[in-house]
Amino acid sequence: MAISFTEENYLKVIHRLSEATSEDISTNAVAELMQTKAASVTDMLRKLADKGWVNYQKYQGVRLSAEGEKIALSIVRKHRLWEVFLVDKMGFNWDEVHEIAEQLEHIESDQLVNKLDEYLGFPKTDPHGDPIPSKDGILPELAYSHLSDIKATKTCKLMGVAQDSAVFLQLLTKLNLNLGAKLAIKEINEFDRSIFVSINDAAPIFISHDVAKNILVKILA
Amino acid sequence: MAISFTEENYLKVIHRLSEATSEDISTNAVAELMQTKAASVTDMLRKLADKGWVNYQKYQGVRLSAEGEKIALSIVRKHRLWEVFLVDKMGFNWDEVHEIAEQLEHIESDQLVNKLDEYLGFPKTDPHGDPIPSKDGILPELAYSHLSDIKATKTCKLMGVAQDSAVFLQLLTKLNLNLGAKLAIKEINEFDRSIFVSINDAAPIFISHDVAKNILVKILA
DNA sequence: AATAATTTTTAGATTAACCTAAAAATTTAA
DNA sequence: TTAAATTTTTAGGTTAATCTAAAAATTATT
Structure with a gap:
């Protein structure tokens, strides 16, 4: 199913919040990270739920479905691989790559991502030490x-x-x-x-x- | 001034059509390349004119302003440099890179583009033989x-x-x-x-x- | 447990980019 | 040079993503 940049960003943010807790994620928490208003988040959560990417009951918070998790991990994978590219190949510093990777993570081409992975030597972590999810969506726990x-x-x-x-x-x-x-x-x-x-x-x-x-x-x- | 992907694509299309002729570009010609309807093009041309990127008089067609030309060339530059990257570094064939470059051309970072240019060895043409505009917006005429x-x-x-x-x-x-x-x-x-x-x-x-x-x-x- | 505070949702608008159908202008052709 | 054909614009709507303000639900506090 087609997905917009905005929807991808919502899934990414819900994923990030979910890493820190096993509870459902609140509308306000999403609103804060998305730099938008709670009302807008409510609208979007209903839409993401319709598409089957999140489980959402009103007033009860949200969590990613299996499919939503898969999408979120693929975005994280792309983000972190591009960060490695920017530092290792383009010569950027680790404090310069986040914004650019925020754009590059939305480029759609599985072939490209996997070729990039290979080109970079299948790195395990990005320039900030964050683990890179594998092709099949496995994100190693680092536990530091x-x-x-x-x-x-x-x-x-x-x-x-x-x-x-x-x-x-x-x-x-x-x-x-x-x-x-x-x-x-x-x-x-x-x-x-x-x-x-x-x-x-x-x-x-x-x-x-x-x-x-x-x-x-x-x-x- | 902020520019959307859609606006960038319109400028790119008008630029492409302008290369083939010295006449003003018709609404229909833009509509065909943008895969949209003439009515939508009219709306957009008024908007692009408001932003100073095109000269447009209704019923008289459109052409790029100096500033619009500069933007269009920077997009063409990015598109072609990314194509070189995809073929030379990622190992794609020349028939596989256009769609991916259509996405990559909208990534916004002058620093990245110039580092990429250097990384690729300052190529003169893309994998299809098209010339790559220079950093300061000069596009060599090839005249083949x-x-x-x-x-x-x-x-x-x-x-x-x-x-x-x-x-x-x-x-x-x-x-x-x-x-x-x-x-x-x-x-x-x-x-x-x-x-x-x-x-x-x-x-x-x-x-x-x-x-x-x-x-x-x-x-x- | 009742009330106060907070969070979340609903209702109603807005903007960008698109659409269809109809009107207006331009171009072509009789 | 007028009529016919084509192109372009206008008018009025749609959808995605946002907003503000107000209502509803939940949570916290006395």
Whole structure:
């Protein structure tokens, strides 16, 4: 069945919200991410339900159907593969690719996506450490921890970020916090939950709790 | 000023029609290429004129303004660069890329286009032999001849095609008529204007006038 | 449990891009 | 040069996606 860019974006947003919870997704939550009004969302949810892509009962929230999930994953796959292309082949920085990938994710051609995947060497993750769904719609669970949840004196490795905004990524770059960076937590301040941390064995610096919340790590020791 | 995909497609179509003539372009001609009705075209032409991208007087036809020309050329540039990408990097055949490039040409990012250009080695033409407009909107005139206009016993080289349809390009491929192929015209039949021609020194075969009309060649001898 | 606050939906409009049918202008041809 | 044919425009509607304002349902609070 034909699908519009807008419908694709709604499915993508519902998918993203569903990753964080097992509850049904509220109209308002969708409205916020779609940068639109709740009334518009209600209209669209009824339409998506008619098409069989979501399960929706009014006032009860929404969740993706199996088919909706499949569509959402194919968009995520395209988005992340294009991000790899933009960074690895076009030479963009990781903070520059999100907006462009938002456009490229709507290009319709299974053949192209799979050739691109091959051309890029079947990458497992995008430039922000997010896993790339496979051709048949399987998205590997990564299960990394948020830096803000790690106890003091632990050492860990930066595996991904929980936010793609340019300002956030630029800050990380400035702090030398790239994918793969080694983080040795020296101390956590009770007052503001800021973290005193050594990056790649350099002299320790302070990182705010807000930043730490959005950094995903694997614990090394 | 913001521009929609539809508006971009109208400008592209008007540009294409303008290449073939110095006259103003008729509403019907635009309607045919846009696969829509004349009434819809009238609406859109008024809108494009309001935005300053075309000069349009009702009943007098339309032509691109300087600014409209600039936009159209940037779309053509993107379309052709993406076609090169699809053939050279993704391994598509020349008859498979038009539809995908129709989508990719609307991706908005000057930075991406210029990086892509560089990545592809600043190609001069697309996989069909069409010239690629430069960053500053200069489209080199190629001035090749139509095979149908060449006299018998001349030899020439296939430099491009005047049509991108998959069926046409697949036929050429089947006949071994690729970019750069050598064509030795043995005879032209008065009856149906079909051409008896040797391709790359192989045994001569017949080519219909309809096919010959859409083949662009450079005369060698 | 009743009321207040919040969330969600409905009702009624708006805009972009399209449509059909009819009217008006232009072009062609007798 | 007038009538016929064609082209183009206007008038009035449709659909997708949005909006605001008001009504209805749900959730939270006393």
